[in-house]
Amino acid sequence: MNFWRQQLAGVPTEIAVAHDRARPQILGKRGEVAKFVMEPERRQALTRMAEQRGVTEFMVYQAALAVVLHRLGGGTDIVIGSPVAARVHPHVAKLVGLFANMVALRNDLSGDPSLRSVLERSRDATLNAHAHQELPIEKLVEAVNPVRSLSWNPLFQTMVNFRGADWGTAARDVTVSGETTVVPLPMEVDVSYLDLNFALNVTPSGGLDVSVVANADLYDHETTRMIAQALDTAFDAFVNNQESRVSEIVLLPADAMAQLMAPPAAAVEPVTTPSVEGSEETKLVLISILEELLEISDVDPEDNFFALGGDSVISIQWSTRAAERGLAMTPQMVFECATIAQLAGAVDAADRVVTEGDSHLVTPPVQSAPMSASGLSADALAELTASWQAQS
Numbered sequence: 233m234n235f236w237r238q239q240l241a242g243v244p245t246e247i248a249v250a251h252d253r254a255r256p257q258i259l260g261k262r263g264e265v266a267k268f269v270m271e272p273e274r275r276q277a278l279t280r281m282a283e284q285r286g287v288t289e290f291m292v293y294q295a296a297l298a299v300v301l302h303r304l305g306g307g308t309d310i311v312i313g314s315p316v317a318a319r320v321h322p323h324v325a326k327l328v329g330l331f332a333n334m335v336a337l338r339n340d341l342s343g344d345p346s347l348r349s350v351l352e353r354s355r356d357a358t359l360n361a362h363a364h365q366e367l368p369i370e371k372l373v374e375a376v377n378p379v380r381s382l383s384w385n386p387l388f389q390t391m392v393n394f395r396g397a398d399w400g401t402a403a404r405d406v407t408v409s410g411e412t413t414v415v416p417l418p419m420e421v422d423v424s425y426l427d428l429n430f431a432l433n434v435t436p437s438g439g440l441d442v443s444v445v446a447n448a449d450l451y452d453h454e455t456t457r458m459i460a461q462a463l464d465t466a467f468d469a470f471v472n473n474q475e476s477r478v479s480e481i482v483l484l485p486a487d488a489m490a491q492l493m494a495p496p497a498a499a500v501e502p503v504t505t506p507s508v509e510g511s512e513e514t515k516l517v518l519i520s521i522l523e524e525l526l527e528i529s530d531v532d533p534e535d536n537f538f539a540l541g542g543d544s545v546i547s548i549q550w551s552t553r554a555a556e557r558g559l560a561m562t563p564q565m566v567f568e569c570a571t572i573a574q575l576a577g578a579v580d581a582a583d584r585v586v587t588e589g590d591s592h593l594v595t596p597p598v599q600s601a602p603m604s605a606s607g608l609s610a611d612a613l614a615e616l617t618a619s620w621q622a623q624s
Contacts, residue, residue, distance in 0.1 A: 233375050235364045240336060240376045243311050246384045249428065250304040250459065250492040251450045255383045257568060263424035263445040264453045266460040270467065272438035281471050285348075287355045290394045293432055295354035296466035297392055298339035299347070299478055304462065304492055310339040313388040313426070316365045334369040335361040336387050341478060348474040373543075380538045382567045389427040396434055421445060428459070450496075458488050509533070510576025514559065518572055518579070521553045533573040537566055559583065 246255075270278075282292050298310045318333040319325050337357050341350065367375075378386045403415045421431070424447040431443040442463065446456040462483040469481045483489070509515070519531045525546050537547065547566040554561040560582035561575075569575040 233367060233371070235360075236336075236367060236372050237375055239338060239360065239364075240311070240372075240387065243336075243338065243376070243378065243387060244307060244309055245379045247301065247306045247310060247389055247427075248496075249301050249306045249390070250455060251427075251496040252452045252455050253450055254496045256449050258382045258564075259384060259427075259447060260449045261423050261425055262448040263422045263429070264448050264451055264456040265420075265422050266444045266446075266453070266457040268442050268460050268464050269435075270440035270442065270464070272435075274468070274471075275434075275438065275440050277471050278467060281474075285351060287351055288358070289396065291354045291358050292351065292470055293394055293467070294337055294358065294392050295339070295347075295351050296470055297390070297430060297463060298341060298354065299350060299469075299481065300459065300462045300466050300483065301390060302339075302341040302478065303481070303483055304459070308341040310341060311388040311390075312337045312339065313385075313391040314361075315391075315393055316362060318365050320366060333365055333367075334391075335365050336372070337361050344477045344479050346475055346477055347470050347481070350478065351470065351474070377538060377541070379536075380544075380567055382564065385426045390430070391426050391428070392430040392432070394432045424448070427451075430463070455492060458484060458492060461488075509573040510578070510580040514576040514580050515573060517557055517559065518550075518554060518561075518576055521550055521557070522572070525549055525553075531572070533576070534571050536570060537572065537575075542566070554579070560585070 248255075278292060279289050282289050294312055294314065297312060301310050301312075302308060313334050314337055316333050316335050318331040319327075324331060337354075339350075339357060340353055345353070373386050376387065380386055403413045405413050421429075421443070422445060424445045427447050427450055429445040431441075431445070433441045433443075435441055442460065444456055444460040444463070446459065451459075465483045466481065469476065469483075473481065484492070515533045519533070522537070522540070522542070523529055523531050526541055528540065531540065537550075542550075544563070547563045550566065551561045551563045559579050561579045562582075565575055565578045565582075569578055
């Protein structure tokens with residue numbers, strides 16, 4: 233816990249990278265997808281370089297991604313999320329169950345370092361994060377306590393996932409007798425819970441399939457394609473130009489870079505965070521409930537819920553108790569309002585809507601992802617379901 237508090241102290245609230253549009257109030261989940269392939273020969277050259285430098289293949293990929301995010305306007309303090317197995321103890325190594333977790337890799341791009349230096353920093357950041365991978369990401373967010381919003385993911389808005397094993401579709405035995413086999417199913421993901429998601433998968437031929445899924449609320453398809461192209465170029469730069477400074481790397485043609493760095497257009501749904509303070513009565517009710525839930529006192533109307541130690545669970549409890557007191561408050565409002573005073577204003581506005589007989593307008597929009605996370609089409613999923621039912 234102490235490691236992560238120190239490691240992520242002062243991280244940027246958000247890292248905005250080449251957005252086509254400003255953030256909406258609630259970030260959706262529809263994605264724009266762009267792909268490219270690293271041929272086996274190129275990957276072999278990259279892995280040889282990694283071995284010579286004493287780093288892993290993944291460290292090269294995440295370092296290259298950090299450089300791309302930096303060059304596309306992300307600043308010098310780049311935090312990237314990455315999934316880990318979290319099976320660090322021998323007694324859980326072969327235990328069936330989900331232990332997966334997320335770690336935050338903080339990359340320092342200050343001082344216009346050489347790519348060699350970036351790679352060394354990536355190695356240190358990755359090793360330190362993996363050595364402390366057991367802390368659940370939910371507890372990590374609570375410990376660091378960043379600003380929360382429905383408009384961005386806390387701590388990091390970009391994720392990279394490297395799958396080093398070949399998951400080709402050929403059947404393989406999972407028992408010594410050969411009586412049980414498994415056939416991996418190809419999966420196409422076009423859902424983006426963050427701003428940017430990068431998936432790197434080793435192919436049966438020894439190459440690498442790279443998929444970039446960008447949140448469609450922020451990015452157009454053409455921008456997604458150019459980000460993928462920039463990453464492809466960055467991979468080669470780490471192999472061939474390690475002594476070059478980050479600023480010297482040509483990731484894209486000048487006109488493409490200018491297009492990516494242009495100011496974003498208006499949001500798909502403009503942000504409408506309430507700026508009017510609520511009534512004194514509403515503020516007092518909200519504060520009294522919150523003080524009970526957090527077991528604190530002297531809460532001020534200008535305080536921020538999360539800065540006081542609140543979390544998503546407590547926001548639900550807060551909303552429930554407020555509703556019991558006759559206030560039209562929802563957990564979503566807690567994320568949308570910077571202060572309790574603003575929250576009181578949003579609650580009062582919702583109360584007025586209820587009073588006027590349009591209570592359906594108070595219900596917060598429900599964000600939902602497709603039920604099929606398998607990557608199968610509806611017909612293929614129905615066929616697979618029918619097959620399971622026939623065998624049961």
